[in-house]
Amino acid sequence: MIQVIINGLLIGAVYSLIAVGLTMIHGVMKIVNFAQGELLMVGMYVTYVLYGAFVAEGSAPYFLIVPVCIIMFLFGALVFKVSVSHVVGKSETSYIILTIGMSYLLRYGFQMIFGSNYQSIPVSESLKFGSITIGGIVFTTTRLIAFFAALIFTIFVNYLLSSTDIGRAMRATSENKTVATSLGVNAKIVYIVAFGLGTVFAGVSGLLVTPLYMIYPSVGAVFSTIAMSAMVLGGLGNIKGAMIGGMIIGVVEALSSTYLTTNVSQIFINLVLILILIFKPYGLFGKGVRIA
Amino acid sequence: MSRTDRKNSLHIKSVFHVLRQNPIAVIIVLVFALFPAVCGNIYFINVVIEVFFFAALGIAWNVLGGLAKQISWSSACFFTIGAYAGIMMYLSAGVSPWISMFIGIAAACLFALVIGAPCFRLRGVFFSIATISCTTILRQCLIVFKNITGGSVGLNFGIRKNYSLWMLTFRSKTDFYYLSLIWMLACVAIFVAVKHARLGYYLRAVREDEDAAASLGIIPSKLKTKAFLISAAMMSVTGTLYVFRLGYVDPNALCAHDISVKIGLIAILGGMGTTWGPVLGAFIIIPLLELCNYYLQDFAGGGAGYALYGLLIVLIVLLRPSGLITLADVIREKMAKRKAAGSAKGV
Numbered sequence: 080m081i082q083v084i085i086n087g088l089l090i091g092a093v094y095s096l097i098a099v100g101l102t103m104i105h106g107v108m109k110i111v112n113f114a115q116g117e118l119l120m121v122g123m124y125v126t127y128v129l130y131g132a133f134v135a136e137g138s139a140p141y142f143l144i145v146p147v148c149i150i151m152f153l154f155g156a157l158v159f160k161v162s163v164s165h166v167v168g169k170s171e172t173s174y175i176i177l178t179i180g181m182s183y184l185l186r187y188g189f190q191m192i193f194g195s196n197y198q199s200i201p202v203s204e205s206l207k208f209g210s211i212t213i214g215g216i217v218f219t220t221t222r223l224i225a226f227f228a229a230l231i232f233t234i235f236v237n238y239l240l241s242s243t244d245i246g247r248a249m250r251a252t253s254e255n256k257t258v259a260t261s262l263g264v265n266a267k268i269v270y271i272v273a274f275g276l277g278t279v280f281a282g283v284s285g286l287l288v289t290p291l292y293m294i295y296p297s298v299g300a301v302f303s304t305i306a307m308s309a310m311v312l313g314g315l316g317n318i319k320g321a322m323i324g325g326m327i328i329g330v331v332e333a334l335s336s337t338y339l340t341t342n343v344s345q346i347f348i349n350l351v352l353i354l355i356l357i358f359k360p361y362g363l364f365g366k367g368v369r370i371a
Numbered sequence: 372m373s374r375t376d377r378k379n380s381l382h383i384k385s386v387f388h389v390l391r392q393n394p395i396a397v398i399i400v401l402v403f404a405l406f407p408a409v410c411g412n413i414y415f416i417n418v419v420i421e422v423f424f425f426a427a428l429g430i431a432w433n434v435l436g437g438l439a440k441q442i443s444w445s446s447a448c449f450f451t452i453g454a455y456a457g458i459m460m461y462l463s464a465g466v467s468p469w470i471s472m473f474i475g476i477a478a479a480c481l482f483a484l485v486i487g488a489p490c491f492r493l494r495g496v497f498f499s500i501a502t503i504s505c506t507t508i509l510r511q512c513l514i515v516f517k518n519i520t521g522g523s524v525g526l527n528f529g530i531r532k533n534y535s536l537w538m539l540t541f542r543s544k545t546d547f548y549y550l551s552l553i554w555m556l557a558c559v560a561i562f563v564a565v566k567h568a569r570l571g572y573y574l575r576a577v578r579e580d581e582d583a584a585a586s587l588g589i590i591p592s593k594l595k596t597k598a599f600l601i602s603a604a605m606m607s608v609t610g611t612l613y614v615f616r617l618g619y620v621d622p623n624a625l626c627a628h629d630i631s632v633k634i635g636l637i638a639i640l641g642g643m644g645t646t647w648g649p650v651l652g653a654f655i656i657i658p659l660l661e662l663c664n665y666y667l668q669d670f671a672g673g674g675a676g677y678a679l680y681g682l683l684i685v686l687i688v689l690l691r692p693s694g695l696i697t698l699a700d701v702i703r704e705k706m707a708k709r710k711a712a713g714s715a716k717g718v
Contacts, residue, residue, distance in 0.1 A: 111496045165689050171495050172442060173692050176639055179632055180684025183677050190674030296674070300628070304503060311500050346511045349504035356501055357489045 082216050083337045084330055089222040091329020092229035093284050097302055098309035098321035099233055100280030105315055107253045107273035108167045110174045114182035116303025118155070118278050122285025123294045124189060125150050130200045130289075137203040140289060141224060147286050148279050155278025156271050163274060164267075168256075182299065190296040197293040207290060225287040232283060233322055236276075240318070249273055305332075308352045314362030323363065327351070395699075396647055403552060407545040414665070416544050422657045423551035424613050429637035429649030430558040431605035434565055435598040436635060437644030438574040445486065445502035447630040448509045449479040449603040453610025454620050455513070458526050468539050472611045479607035482509075483599045491592040491599075494581070503628060510626040525621040539615040547616050554612060555650070558605055563646055565601060574598055575644075606634075640687050642694025651696050656680065 101115050112118075129143050162181060166174045209220040240246040251259040252269045260266050284302070292298060309328050313320025331351050336344040355363060407416055428446060435441050456475030460466035486505045493501055514523045531540045541547055565571050576584040577591045585591055614620055624630075633656065641652025663676025687695065 111500075162685055162689065169692070172440070172639065172643070173688050175442060175496065175499060176636065177685060177688040179636070180681045180688065183681030184685060185681070187674035187676075187678035187681060191678055195674070304507065304628075307500050308504070311497060315497075340515070342511050342515050346508050346515070349508045352504050353489055353501055353508075356493055356497065360492050360497070 083333050085216055085218070086222070087330035087333030088326055089218070089226045089329070090333070091326035092226040093287055093325075094302075094305050094309050094328055095322040095325025096229040096232055096280050096284045096287075097306035098313070098325045099236060099318055100277040100284075101306055101310045102313070102315070102318055102321040103236065103273055103280070104277040105310070106318075107249050108163075108270055109253075110163065110167065110178070111307070111310075111315075112163075112277065113175060113178040113303065113307075114185060114299075115277070115281050115306050116299030116301065117182045117185040118151070118281035118299070119285040119288075119302050120189065120294075120296065120299035121154065121185060122147060122151055122282030123289050123292075123298065124193060124285075125282065126286045126289050127198060127200055127294050136201050139202060139206055140200055140286060141228070144228070144283060144286060147282050151279045151282030152275040154282075155275040158278070159271055159274040164270065167270060182303070186296050186299060193296065195296055197295045199293050200289055202290050221290045225291070228283070228287055232280060233318070236280075236318060239276075245269070245272055305348065308348060311362055312352060312355055314359075314364040317362070317364045320362060320364035393647070400552075400556065404549075407548050413544055416548055418658055418661045420544070420548050420551050420616065421661060422653045423548075423555040424609055425634065425637055425657050426650045426653035427551075427555045427558040427609045428606055428634045429641065429653055430555070430562050430646075431602045431609065432634050433638045433644065433649050434562060434602040434605070435595065436602075436638055437648075438566065438571055438578065439595055439598055440578040440643070441491075441595055441598075442496075442499045442635065443490075443502045443599075444499055444628065444631040444635060445490075445505045446602075446606055446634040447506050447626050447628070448482060448486075449606035450610040450613070450630065450634075451509065451513070451620075451622070451626040452479045452482055453607030454614035454617075454625060455520065455526075455610075456607070457611035457614045458528065458620050459520075461528065462526060467537050468611050468615050469537065472608050475607040475611045476604045479603040480600050483603035484596070487596045487599045491595050503631075506626060506628055506631055510622050513622040513626060520622070521620075523623060525619055525625075527619045539612070550612065551616075554609065558609075559646060559650070561601070561605060565598070566646070570594065570597060578644075636684060640684065640695060642696030645694065645696045648694050648696040652694075655695070656683075659683065 097115060097119060100118075101112055104110055104112050104115075125147055126140055126143055129146055130140050134140065134143065158181070162177060163174070166177050206220060211218045211220065211223065238246075240250060248259065248264045248269050249272070251262070251264055252266055256266055259269075305328055306325075309324035310321050312324035312327060313322070328348055328351075331347050332344045335347040403419070406419065410416060428450060432443070432446050435443055453472070453475040456478055457468050457471050460471035460474060461468070486502070490498055490501045490505070513520045516522075520526070531538065534540050534542050536546075539550075573584070573589050573594050576587075576589060577594060581591050637652035637656055638649040639652070640656065641650065642648025660676045660680055663679060667675040691697065
């Protein structure tokens with residue numbers, strides 16, 4: 080039982096990281112990115128290509144984290160500049176549709192480039208199936224690394240938002256764009272940085288799960304819904320909420336797929352989401368506006 | 372004349388009114404009525420049948436999505452419920468689709484009530500995300516309860532021999548073509564009736580400002596639920612008809628997020644809340660996907676159709692967010708201007 084919960088928490092941290100990226104984008108520009116899972120897929124393929132080109136077969140992919148971050152940031156900035164920037168501040172429908180269109184474009188664009196076959200990076204057996212046992216509980220190495228990496232990135236975001244200039248600018252813009260702009264915040268740059276960072280988190284999550292999952296163009300669909308549920312669970316625009324939401328989903332998934340079947344886990348994740356929304360319509364930690 | 376009679380005649384009048392208002396639409400419908408007689412290619416006829424079904428679904432989506440601006444991604448649920456109702460009733464007792472259709476409607480409405488209660492408490496994008504969850508729950512349930520629903524393999528009609536309208540088994544494809552065309556036009560009529568009924572005006576009030584509407588004594592969640600029920604019933608009937616053409620159900624293909632998205636996009640790209648928008652949207656999106664999948668299936672991993680679809684969505688949102696049907700208004704305006712300029716010259 081504890082073992083299962085631990086497993087859930089470990090993978091939940093990765094879900095949290097994706098959800099944190101989503102929350103970041105939503106917090107600053109009030110856009111829910113339905114293509115977040117596809118950005119993760121892009122991260123997986125970037126890792127795959129870089130691994131094939133520069134890394135000796137069998138070694139761990141983790142030090143690719145720096146080039147993946149840089150590439151994903153640039154990619155995110157490009158995506159934002161070309162498309163998303165045009166719907167910032169417009170109606171909900173337009174960004175929902177735009178990001179959904181983007182997700183199809185990315186998914187099937189990558190299918191055209193890489194084919195629809197399942198691929199994986201050739202990490203060594205010892206990394207893939209290695210584990211550490213502490214007090215009778217088995218920690219799979221890949222999941223453990225993913226957990227700590229995700230944790231470090233989330234702490235980094237918290238630090239960034241609370242104690243740096245760009246972080247303060249981001250929070251100011253998210254609260255009131257007009258006032259922030261009039262006080263000298265360059266909203267354009269804030270938006271680009273926020274979207275770029277959101278993309279980086281998706282990309283890093285992609286890198287972290289490459290030793291665990293197969294790489295294929297529609298892999299993002301799975302993560303998209305999970306990340307969105309995690310974000311909504313925690314309450315939109317709330318980094319801590321997104322983290323806890325991701326963990327909850329990880330645990331629910333682990334419990335239901337261990338004690339029932341894998342197919343059931345999806346039912347339970349979504350049921351938990353709907354149930355929480357019934358009692359807390361703005362998520363667990365959301366500060367919803369009161370409706371008269 | 373009793374009150375209901377007068378109401379009905381009003382609806383019929385408004386339908387005729389719309390027909391008179393849209394001579395181009397009437398001409399297009401006539402063209403499509405004659406299409407199978409001219410086109411001998413069975414493949415193209417099949418594509419157009421698909422278009423009609425998805426146009427019907429798009430119109431049904433538009434009742435809630437267009438009039439009340441509730442972006443729902445649970446359309447595939449009701450479509451699937453209708454399809455399963457049709458095929459399960461047929462396989463277990465040989466029931467005609469014209470009867471199982473109503474059982475499908477009842478089941479779809481029940482499902483809509485169950486998911487509407489929690490979902491309509493949410494607003495905006497929260498509502499959208501909650502409806503996505505509903506599709507996933509239904510699909511996984513269909514897969515998990517194997518002994519009733521056939522699991523992930525789905526169900527199959529097998530060979531049907533007796534050709535009859537009652538059982539919806541036809542010798543030629545053109546029969547189904549006309550059936551789907553008639554159903555699509557019926558959906559247009561239902562949409563127009565709802566739009567011009569009291570419910571339609573209320574829904575549009577909710578769309579413009581939910582709080583203001585509520586303060587004037589409208590109960591938004593009740594109205595949205597009503598629209599949701601109408602939309603669910605229409606989708607369920609479409610599902611029943613559709614499955615009798617398809618011959619099988621596959622939960623992963625039918626109750627998919629992709630299908631919900633396709634239905635919503637058809638309505639949004641065509642023109643949200645407009646009568647003919649979803650029809651136009653279906654005529655652009657479905658042939659694009661079908662033809663690309665048919666002709667480009669060996670090209671570059673077979674993703675070209677959907678990649679183009681994605682590109683098209685992005686472009687339309689950026690260039691014409693109000694929907695393609697509004698292009699017609701632009702053209703109409705230009706023609707009116709030219710006419711005015713011409714008559715001015717004449718004088």
